[in-house]
Amino acid sequence: MPDISVTVAGIKFRNPLLLASGILDENGYTIKRILDEGAGGAVTKSIGTDERSGYFPPVVVPLDDGLLNAVGLPNPGIKEFGSEMKIALEAGKPVIGSVFASNSEDFLNLCSAMESYGAYAVELNLSCPHVKGFGSEVGSDPDLVEEIIHSLKSKIRIPVFAKLSPNVTDINQIAEAASECDAFVLINTVRGMSIDITARKPVLSNRVGGLSGRAVKPVGIRAVWDVFENFDKPIFGVGGIENAQDVVEYFMAGASAVQIGTAIHSQGRGVFRKIESELADFMEAEGFNSMVEMRGLAH
Ligand SMILES: Cc1cc2nc3c(=O)[nH]c(=O)nc-3n(C[C@H](O)[C@H](O)[C@H](O)COP(=O)(O)O)c2cc1C
Numbered sequence: 001m002p003d004i005s006v007t008v009a010g011i012k013f014r015n016p017l018l019l020a021s022g023i024l025d026e027n028g029y030t031i032k033r034i035l036d037e038g039a040g041g042a043v044t045k046s047i048g049t050d051e052r053s054g055y056f057p058p059v060v061v062p063l064d065d066g067l068l069n070a071v072g073l074p075n076p077g078i079k080e081f082g083s084e085m086k087i088a089l090e091a092g093k094p095v096i097g098s099v100f101a102s103n104s105e106d107f108l109n110l111c112s113a114m115e116s117y118g119a120y121a122v123e124l125n126l127s128c129p130h131v132k133g134f135g136s137e138v139g140s141d142p143d144l145v146e147e148i149i150h151s152l153k154s155k156i157r158i159p160v161f162a163k164l165s166p167n168v169t170d171i172n173q174i175a176e177a178a179s180e181c182d183a184f185v186l187i188n189t190v191r192g193m194s195i196d197i198t199a200r201k202p203v204l205s206n207r208v209g210g211l212s213g214r215a216v217k218p219v220g221i222r223a224v225w226d227v228f229e230n231f232d233k234p235i236f237g238v239g240g241i242e243n244a245q246d247v248v249e250y251f252m253a254g255a256s257a258v259q260i261g262t263a264i265h266s267q268g269r270g271v272f273r274k275i276e277s278e279l280a281d282f283m284e285a286e287g288f289n290s291m292v293e294m295r296g297l298a299h
Contacts, residue, residue: 021259079113100128
């Protein structure tokens with residue numbers, strides 16, 4: 001039997017398929033259920049300092065090849081999230097705490113709280129494309145990114161992951177600024193819009209949203225490829241993964257593990273077990289003994 005476990009930034013995952021931030025992961029019980037049903041690990045919904053209710057509907061538009069969303073980072077706030085983490089961690093698998101903020105002090109407070117809740121690592125959301133003052137507005141400023149990660153690395157003991165946006169001219173410039181991190185997470189959603197031609201208005205209440213799912217896979221592959229060429233760091237590949245072939249493609253581009261979001265909307269929670277078994281079949285047929293053998297093979 002091929003070994004599909006991976007170790008990334010010192011964290012062992014039984015399989016390389018993690019739940020991506022923002023999909024069924026604001027609640028400890030749903031995270032635990034997804035872990036119990038086959039995910040190798042999970043990233044929580046991005047949590048901020050204070051509670052946010054997010055935007056008014058419509059916040060998600062299903063498209064032919066994916067989803068367009070602008071949910072507006074709804075979350076209960078970091079103080080309330082400790083109890084959800086406790087439940088999620090009962091699955092006995094790695095849970096990574098995703099956080100968002102606009103400055104290094106708030107990032108530090110959020111990451112310290114996630115560390116105290118038992119998170120295996122923190123993932124910095126430097127890339128949400130649709131909330132003013134957060135996400136990609138922070139993540140497209142290289143000086144700010146460097147300052148945030150530098151201040152965290154001297155104070156936080158668990159690994160720090162940097163989730164970057166594809167909505168920049170040169171992803172390597174931001175990766176360079178974030179290069180003190182323990183792993184990159186590539187990519188967040190791609191900025192996009194959809195118009196309701198009968199109403200003659202944008203569909204999303206926020207007008208602009210982020211595209212995810214099948215349509216963004218080539219964008220994710222290219223980001224992983226570019227960053228793998230230039231940095232000697234683990235990479236979580238995210239964007240449009242629906243089957244084992246997609247996982248292998250991300251690994252061959254340079255990923256060390258992957259995260260899956262939108263495919264849960266289309267295929268349900270069973271997608272993790274399905275891909276896990278397809279992956280083992282692929283490796284057996286192609287003569288791979290471990291996941292790491294596939295990393296960066298296409299370069
Ligand atoms: C409804 C929705 C909410 C999301 N919320 C977050 C979030 O809170 N933080 C974050 O870093 N990414 C968020 N994302 C982005 C996903 O984690 C992922 O990067 C992106 O959807 C691409 O992967 P996928 O094609 O497998 O969905 C969200 C995506 C969707 C569809």
